[in-house]
Amino acid sequence: MPDTGTAGRHPAQQGAAGDGRTRQLVARLLLEQGPITAAAVAEELGLSPAAVRRHLDVLVVEGEAWTRESSRRGRRGRGRPAKQFLLTEQGRARFGHAYDDLAASALRFLAEQSGQEAVRSFAERRMAALVAHHREALDSGRNPGERAEVLADALTREGYAASTRSVGAGEQLCQHHCPVAHVAADFPQLCEAETEAFAEVLGTHVQRLATIANGDAACTTHIPRPGARDRSETDPTPAGSVPTDQGETDEIPDGRESV
Structure with missing residues (x-):
């Protein structure tokens, strides 16, 4: 019987599959909890902030997510407000707009x-x-x-x-x-x-x-x-x-x- 798992895959293929699963998890978190910051996504999924930002950047470039500045109400300290991420309608289509x-x-x-x-x-x-x-x-x-x-x-x-x-x-x-x-x-x-x-x-x-x-x-x-x-x-x-x-x-x- 042919092996349908990842053992026989080229390392690049395994990496791409892993990226796809992680990006789906990131997109689902934006769906369920958006607007949400990259830091909050990283904490929720137990990933590094750098890895999360990479996936978020891809979602934005592909038109599946968009960003806005967080509300200033309740924000402490100086500096720019944290950037928040939300799914676009194209991004929501990942989760089904059948028929x-x-x-x-x-x-x-x-x-x-x-x-x-x-x-x-x-x-x-x-x-x-x-x-x-x-x-x-x-x-x-x-x-x-x-x-x-x-x-x-x-x-x-x-x-x-x-x-x-x-x-x-x-x-x-x-x-x-x-x-x-x-x-x-x-x-x-x-x-x-x-x-x-x-x-x-x-x-x-x-x-x-x-x-x-x-x-x-x-x-x-x-x-x-x-x-x-x-x-x-x-x-x-x-x-x-x-x-x-x-x-x-x-x-x-x-x-x-x-x-």
Whole structure:
């Protein structure tokens, strides 16, 4: 039987394969935790900063990642802010945008034949099916915060790389990947149905702050803590901000300062 491992490979081939696996790990970390610095990537993966920067440079040159300066808020000392790395849409494609063109064509045909309301009905049915698959686990949460954690786990299993954290007067649900982002850019009904489904399963009003379909780094949803004042009626929170307990806001430029 032929050897399908690495033993028979030329050293250069083995090195290239190893580089490819490491670069995939670096790209996944940018997907799940971006924006993130090279030092943070190195620490997370247990690699040298020099090795990580080499992989990040390749991702940037190939158009799979881009950089920006980190926020000055909370930064100590002098000198330039640390550079942060995020995936581009091309970089996200590493993790699957299968059948985007086919799905978009199908929805365009549905809209032409039956109208935009038919697209919305499809979007709602799609989310209902996803929720139904995880309904038992979602119903086990005793409050919106607990259900948000269960929802993040469910979304991750569905390919959304989701996570939560406490922010200001509630929780923040972040989806670092969206399998239908390219289609949702043309059909916002998909994002609208998703937001409504989140409100239903969490049992509370939620506020969508950012979406990958709109060019943000993550789909970010604010979930108010029980008993917190609902600012959406009396003091609307600007898009890209999250209410805090002190009545201030934690700025989220372009939706990218998320989990």
